[in-house]
Amino acid sequence: MQSIEENAVFHYALTGDIEGLQKHLENECLSGNEEPPEDLFWEKDEMGRNALFIACMLGRSTTVRELLKHGAHVNECTARGYSPLHCAALWGQLETVKTLVELGADMQAKNFRRERAMEVASRYSKMDCAGYLTWAEAKQDLQSYITHVRDTIADPEKVQGKLNKEDKIICTNTCSVKSDWIQNAKNPSIQDFIEQRRHIEDIIIPILSKLTTQPEVTAKASKN
Structure with missing residues (x-):
């Protein structure tokens, strides 16, 4: 099993290397798999966040588009019910919030506190996102x-x-x-x-x- 540091997709999401990410995902698809292997997206950090969540928190909208294009799930949630949209909103990443909404993020999804992304943004004073x-x-x-x-x-x-x-x-x-x-x-x-x-x-x-x-x-x- 790969560590977080060794997982290529996670690494590209952290560094914002969109060209590296695109090449990696394209190579995986060309390797004979119609869809990327499971372990491209399931690797998570200690908070239960995968590469998509990290890209959302860091406001890397282009990375978000690539991950979703290649099989990441826009409405995946952590154990505490936080979706990628929640994460982008609470970190104040407005353009990424817009990207997620455009790509079908569920604005009504609630976390363990029964908060929607809009309510999380308000609680963290990210008023542009709210x-x-x-x-x-x-x-x-x-x-x-x-x-x-x-x-x-x-x-x-x-x-x-x-x-x-x-x-x-x-x-x-x-x-x-x-x-x-x-x-x-x-x-x-x-x-x-x-x-x-x-x-x-x-x-x-x-x-x-x-x-x-x-x-x-x-x-x-x-x-x-």
């Missing part, structure tokens, strides 16, 4: 609601004929408008995302409420 994560969560919240609406109206088992054509058109068009807004809005604020979420709910909730309403015939039968 502010960005609050903004990113607001954006994700709006995106998730749009996805929820689209999935709901596309599911025959959920709709069961309770929505008419006009209802579906309103839902579809509203979701499209909000998606376009997300793509095209210039420097939207946290409050902008919150207001857009409220606006879409004002339109959609009355329509989707029909899905939880009993059909009139069934309702009358239940009274009798």
Whole structure:
């Protein structure tokens, strides 16, 4: 078993040698393995942190991208529940936080203290990271609601004929408008995302409420 110092990937993450890391990972892939061997990423320090965590703590975003590209897990956690995003946030590495969010880091993941990355950043007074994560969560919240609406109206088992054509058109068009807004809005604020979420709910909730309403015939039968 290799020591931490002998593990090449860990070494490159510590030193920030991106060219060395790229060559090493490419050589591993060319050696006949479709995926890098397990021991490329499982070696950890005494705190349970592997090369990805170290790169996040040191703010080496390019290294983070390479590690994730070659098989590291963006949402891996230490024994105490800290994710790479937690580590980047508590060390105040804003660009790395942005990179992790872009690459699918779970902003809702909680550590042993039940803290999200945003809350960890706040506790350690890394306000740039906390502010960005609050903004990113607001954006994700709006995106998730749009996805929820689209999935709901596309599911025959959920709709069961309770929505008419006009209802579906309103839902579809509203979701499209909000998606376009997300793509095209210039420097939207946290409050902008919150207001857009409220606006879409004002339109959609009355329509989707029909899905939880009993059909009139069934309702009358239940009274009798």
